[in-house]
Amino acid sequence: MSVSGTQGRLWAVGEVTKRTPRTIANGHKASEYFACNTFSPRVMAEKLPKDIYKSLLKTIHTGHKLDQGIAASVAHAIKEWAIENGCTHFCHWFQPNTGITAEKHDSFLTVDGDGKAIERFSASQLVQSEPDASSFPSGGMRATFEARGYTIWDPSSPIFIQEGPNGKTLCIPSAFISYHGQALDKKTPLLRSVEYLSQNALKVLKLFGKSPTHIEATLGPEQEYFLIDEAFYALRPDLQACGRTLLGAPSPKGQQLEDQYFGSIKSRVLAYMQEVEHECFKLGIPVKTRHNEVAPSQFELAPVFEMVGVATDHNQLTMEILRQVAKRHNLAFLIHEKPFAGINGSGKHNNWSMATSDGENLLEPGATPVDNLQFLVFLVATMSGVFKHSRLLRAAIASSGNDHRLGANEAPPAIISVFLGEALTKVLDAIEANDLKGATTENQVISLGISKLPEIAKDNTDRNRTSPFAFTGNKFEFRAVGSSASTATPMATLNAAVGEALGEVAVRLEEKIKKVGDFNKAVIELVREYAKETKAIRFEGNNYSDEWVVEAEKRGLPNLRKTPEALAQLATDEAHKLFTSCGVYSDDELEARYHLEMERYIKDIEIEVACLSEMISTMILPAAYKHQANLVAAVSNLKAVGVDSGLVASQVADVEKVAGLIAGLKSALAALHTAAEKAESDDLLKKAKALAYEVAPAMEALRAVSDSLEVVVEDSLWPLPKYREILFLS
Numbered sequence: 122m123s124v125s126g127t128q129g130r131l132w133a134v135g136e137v138t139k140r141t142p143r144t145i146a147n148g149h150k151a152s153e154y155f156a157c158n159t160f161s162p163r164v165m166a167e168k169l170p171k172d173i174y175k176s177l178l179k180t181i182h183t184g185h186k187l188d189q190g191i192a193a194s195v196a197h198a199i200k201e202w203a204i205e206n207g208c209t210h211f212c213h214w215f216q217p218n219t220g221i222t223a224e225k226h227d228s229f230l231t232v233d234g235d236g237k238a239i240e241r242f243s244a245s246q247l248v249q250s251e252p253d254a255s256s257f258p259s260g261g262m263r264a265t266f267e268a269r270g271y272t273i274w275d276p277s278s279p280i281f282i283q284e285g286p287n288g289k290t291l292c293i294p295s296a297f298i299s300y301h302g303q304a305l306d307k308k309t310p311l312l313r314s315v316e317y318l319s320q321n322a323l324k325v326l327k328l329f330g331k332s333p334t335h336i337e338a339t340l341g342p343e344q345e346y347f348l349i350d351e352a353f354y355a356l357r358p359d360l361q362a363c364g365r366t367l368l369g370a371p372s373p374k375g376q377q378l379e380d381q382y383f384g385s386i387k388s389r390v391l392a393y394m395q396e397v398e399h400e401c402f403k404l405g406i407p408v409k410t411r412h413n414e415v416a417p418s419q420f421e422l423a424p425v426f427e428m429v430g431v432a433t434d435h436n437q438l439t440m441e442i443l444r445q446v447a448k449r450h451n452l453a454f455l456i457h458e459k460p461f462a463g464i465n466g467s468g469k470h471n472n473w474s475m476a477t478s479d480g481e482n483l484l485e486p487g488a489t490p491v492d493n494l495q496f497l498v499f500l501v502a503t504m505s506g507v508f509k510h511s512r513l514l515r516a517a518i519a520s521s522g523n524d525h526r527l528g529a530n531e532a533p534p535a536i537i538s539v540f541l542g543e544a545l546t547k548v549l550d551a552i553e554a555n556d557l558k559g560a561t562t563e564n565q566v567i568s569l570g571i572s573k574l575p576e577i578a579k580d581n582t583d584r585n586r587t588s589p590f591a592f593t594g595n596k597f598e599f600r601a602v603g604s605s606a607s608t609a610t611p612m613a614t615l616n617a618a619v620g621e622a623l624g625e626v627a628v629r630l631e632e633k634i635k636k637v638g639d640f641n642k643a644v645i646e647l648v649r650e651y652a653k654e655t656k657a658i659r660f661e662g663n664n665y666s667d668e669w670v671v672e673a674e675k676r677g678l679p680n681l682r683k684t685p686e687a688l689a690q691l692a693t694d695e696a697h698k699l700f701t702s703c704g705v706y707s708d709d710e711l712e713a714r715y716h717l718e719m720e721r722y723i724k725d726i727e728i729e730v731a732c733l734s735e736m737i738s739t740m741i742l743p744a745a746y747k748h749q750a751n752l753v754a755a756v757s758n759l760k761a762v763g764v765d766s767g768l769v770a771s772q773v774a775d776v777e778k779v780a781g782l783i784a785g786l787k788s789a790l791a792a793l794h795t796a797a798e799k800a801e802s803d804d805l806l807k808k809a810k811a812l813a814y815e816v817a818p819a820m821e822a823l824r825a826v827s828d829s830l831e832v833v834v835e836d837s838l839w840p841l842p843k844y845r846e847i848l849f850l851s
Contacts, residue, residue, distance in 0.1 A: 130842050133352035137850045140350065142392035143450045147399055156405030158206070160199055160280040168198035180276045182478065183335050187276055192244035199280060200229065200242035203291040206282055211242065211291040213250040213272035214283075216307045217257040218717050220607050222437050223297075225252050226290055247293065248274050257297075257305060269300040275308065278434045281404050294434050303710055307609035310705045312430060314338075314616035317703040321620045322475060322483065324627035325502070328634065329495050333477035338616050340432035341596075343423040345414055345467035345604050346443060347455035348390060350851050353842040354453035359732055363725075364457035364522070364605070367733045367820070368741070370828040371463045372845040376416050384413045389851060390420065393450045397422070400442045406435045415531070416464040417848040426472070426596075429616070433608045436469075452851070458603040459525035461844060462824075466526035467604035473615060474596040475499065485595040494644045497548075501651035502626045503597060504539050506618035507590055508658040510699060511537035512679050512690040514590075514599075517614040519687035519718070521725040523603035524813070528665070528682075533589035533601045535687070536673045536680045538660040540588035546661060549652040552645060587664035617705045626651075684722050685809035691715040719805045726812040730797050733820055737790050740840045741827050745783050748834040752776045782830050789823040 156163075165174050173191045180187045203211065212224040227250075229240040250272045257270075278294035297306035304310055319336040326333065354360050359367040386394065394411045401408045401424075410423040422443070427435065440456060447454040459466035475483040483499045486492075507514060514537050518527075528534035541549070585591050589601040602611050626647070633643035657676040662669060673680060681687040690696060692715050700706040706714065752775055759769050796819040800811035831839060 129356045130840060130846075131837075133350070133356055133842055134846055134850065136352040137350045137846075140389060140451055140851075142389045143396070144392060145396050145399065147395075151398075151402045155402045156279075158282040158284070158403045159405040160202060161405065164202055165198075168202055169194065177276065182277075187248070187274075189244075189248075192248055196242050196244045196247040199247065199291070200240065203242075203282065203289075204229065204240055206289065208282060208289045208291045210288070211246070211293065213252070213274070213295040214292040215252075215272050215295045215297040216433075216437060216607060216609065217297055217305060218307060218714075219257065220307070220605070222441065223252070223257070224290075224292065225250070250295070252297075270297060270305055271300070272297050275312065275430070277312075277428065278431050279405055281438075284403075303707065303713075307607050307613075308430070308433070310710070311433060311609040311613040311616075314613040314620065314703070314705045315429060317705065318475070318616040318620035318623070321623035321627060322499075325498060325623050325630070326477070326495075328627065328630055329491060331477070333479050333481070335478050336483070337476050337478075338429040338612065339426045339474045339476050339482075339596075340429040340608060340612060341424055341426040341472040342432060342436045342602075342608050343410075343421055343470040343472070344436065344439060344443075345419065345421045345469065347416070347419050347460050347467065348393065348447060348452045348851065349418055349455065349847050351448070351451050351453045353847045353850075356840075356842050357847075358736055359729075360453070360455065360460070362732045363729050364455065365460045365525070366462065366844075367729060368736060368824055368827045368831075368841065369462065369844050370831040372417075372843070372848055374845070374849070375464050379415075381413050381417050381419070382415045386411075386413055386420075387851065389450065389452075393446060393452060394420070394422070396449070397439075397442055397446050400446060401439060404435075404438055404442075406439055406442075408439075414465070414467075416461070416466075418851060419465065419467065426474070429473075429608075429612050433612065436608050456605045458520070458522035458605060461848065463844075464848075465531040466522075468526065468532055468600060469602045469604050469606060469608065471599040471602050471608055471611060472593070472596050473599055473612065475619075482595055484592075484597065494641065494648075497648045498626060498630070498644060499623075500541075500545070500592075501549075501648055501655065502622040503619050504655040504658060505625070505651055506615070506620075506622035507537065507539055508655045509622070510614070510618040510695070511658065512681065512687075512693070513614055513696055513699065514611070514618065515601075515679070515681045516687045516690040516696075517611040518601050518603060518606065519681075519684040519722075520603055520606065521684060521722050521729075522605055523601075524684050526603065527601060533587060534664050534670070534680075535601075535682050536664070536670070536678055537589050537601070537658075538664065538673070538678065539597075539655075539658045540585040540591040540661060541659060542585075542592060543661070545592065546659065549648070549659075552649045553652040553656070555649070585661065585664070588660070589664070613705055617699055617703045620703055621699060683810075683813040685719070685806060685813050688715060688718050688722065688809070689806055691718070716805065719809055722809055723805070723812060726816060727797075729820065730793065730816060733823065734790065734793065736841075737786065737823065737827060741830065742783070742786065744834055744838045744840055745779065745786070745830050747838050749776065749779045749783065751835065752779060779830075779833060782826060782833070786823070786826045786830065789819070789826050793819040793823050 162178065165177060169177065173194050176188050176191050177195060210226040210228050212226045214222060214224050217223050229242055230238055231241040232238050252270055252272060272295040275294045275296055280294065281292050283290045283292050296309040296312065298309060299305050315338050318338055322336040357366065359365065398408050407425045407427065408422060409425050412421055414421050422439065424435065444454045477483065484496065486496050515535060526532045589599070591598045591600065599611060599615065602608065630643060630647050633647055634640055637643040637646065657678060660669065670680065691711060696711060697708065700711050701708060752772070756769060756772050756776060759772070796815045800808055800816050802808040802811065
């Protein structure tokens with residue numbers, strides 16, 4: 122059935138009211154099939170000779186270079202396992218700078234010279250593939266005629282099986298580099314950042330008498346998203362092209378009653394969530410939590426902690442699973458940071474920490490004096506990294522979508538600050554004041570003697586959901602990351618910033634130990650210095666308040682409100698020094714990131730302008746004209762039968778109101794086109810700023826007039842599904 126306009130909207134409402142929950146047959150415990158579609162350590166142990174298995178585990182867990190001598194055996198075992206499980210094809214699965222994933226499938230089938238067909242998979246096919254590099258965003262590192270690029274197997278992330286409608290594909294998580302070795306993806310810089318973080322963290326731990334083999338950054342990303350019925354989605358060109366509604370008057374009921382958060386999950390949505398979890402479990406994705414979020418039709422899914430590289434891969438897979446499963450349930454999955462105006466948008470809270478190869482969480486307060494001194498050192502090192510590189514962390518979360526969310530009383534502001542909580546704030550204040558007795562909290566949770574530092578309780582302070590970077594007991598929660606973003610870029614930036622700080626800590630602490638002679642006193646002195654140096658970044662209050670904006674400016678904290686000025690930080694000496702010194706980005710890679718992120722922002726806004734203009738011209742104005750014509754006809758009929766002009770006056774006023782809104786709409790549309798034309802420039806930053814500060818406000822002004830028309834135009838004439846339908850009919 123082909124429907125559009127008002128007929129389409131009424132059809133969509135009818136379709137939605139007939140929906141029933143989709144069910145799947147799954148009578149198994151999750152533990153029975155968890156990771157069944159991954160080449161897990163258990164499968165490796167079964168399929169590989171013991172010495173090869175141990176060598177591969179060493180590569181996976183320590184970053185030890187893969188022994189090429191075992192690659193053939195590993196490839197054979199993987200092929201046998203894949204074919205046993207129904208795979209006919211394989212691919213290198215990677216994460217180009219589009220922010221989503223990519224894959225090129227090849228068949229296992231090979232035909233020899235005698236025409237005999239056989240399944241083959243070589244070591245070279247496992248380790249490396251060659252997709253076309255010029256077709257992916259490269260920021261200028263690849264010209265159209267320079268097509269060569271390589272995907273390289275990342276052994277640290279589990280190989281998995283992707284189930285398709287008519288077969289299965291073996292997927293090999295990979296990095297993506299150019300012919301000259303430049304990173305063309307988001308994964309490679311992340312892997313480099315972990316190695317850098319590990320090197321410097323090990324230097325610090327050595328001073329504490331510990332010698333783990335390596336350090337891992339760990340991550341647990343909470344994923345927020347919206348679900349709406351696919352019938353409504355099909356009738357919203359803005360959602361299809363831009364991921365967000367460019368028009369739409371507020372629903373009479375939104376989230377003002379605060380009755381959505383953690384509320385009872387509707388059966389249709391619950392069925393969807395259960396199938397998502399089923400698919401995630403098969404891929405070894407440790408999904409733990411599901412619930413309603415604050416806004417209507419908004420939800421959250423959260424996994425437990427994993428190594429940051431694996432967690433990043435799993436988050437990309439999770440977003441794809443959320444999208445694919447939604448289609449099976451006649452739902453549309455919305456990942457944009459602000460799909461609907463006037464209600465909360467979506468983020469991706471990145472719960473980050475550091476762990477040793479022995480399983481010790483370095484941000485977990487301990488039970489011994491040494492453990493807690495060590496904890497304080499890693500705590501202040503993290504704060505130092507965030508303080509020194511808050512501009513780059515802001516750049517790492519910048520996007521056109523996140524601009525709509527940050528600081529909108531639903532998400533942290535663009536000002537990067539750190540929340541520690543009452544207990545740790547007292548500790549650092551006491552150390553700073555050299556008043557160790559004052560470090561004891563009311564509940565005697567922590568006592569800061571030089572020779573004794575008992576365990577710090579995890580939950581002895583409230584949480585601050587307004588903070589961009591909050592300590593939550595044994596980890597930091599980077600709350601400012603957008604819902605659609607890959608976790609790779611913000612985590613690579615954080616790892617680099619903290620890694621640099623740890624390198625500095627190792628040097629300063631070693632010097633202090635030599636100077637002071639007493640290890641504990643040296644540590645306390647170092648913590649005292651860092652507490653003073655980073656005090657400006659610590660804020661325990663309401664990050665949403667206007668007072669904080671003023672206070673942050675006094676402290677010298679940057680407030681990079683929009684994406685263009687945030688991305689401009691990638692072109693600074695600070696960015697060059699950090700990223701090139703730690704090896705996360707080379708000079709040309711960093712310059713490329715600046716260009717491709719700026720270009721992405723510009724393209725996002727240009728698509729929105731084109732979509733909005735078309736919707737106004739082909740959908741909103743025609744509906745308004747019809748409504749105006751109906752009003753004029755009604756007034757004319759009244760006059761024709763001689764109704765008193767005084768009685769007709771109010772209806773004439775209705776006509777004048779609609780005519781005025783139509784005129785205003787046309788004027789605002791012309792103003793948008795003028796602003797867009799003036800924004801044209803060969804200078805990326807100049808153009809991006811014009812789009813942010815001239816074009817975007819013109820879009821909002823146009824929207825305001827359209828939304829005013831929506832609430833006066835006859836309901837049966839309005840062509841777009843309305844917020845009250847989209848958000849509450851599912």
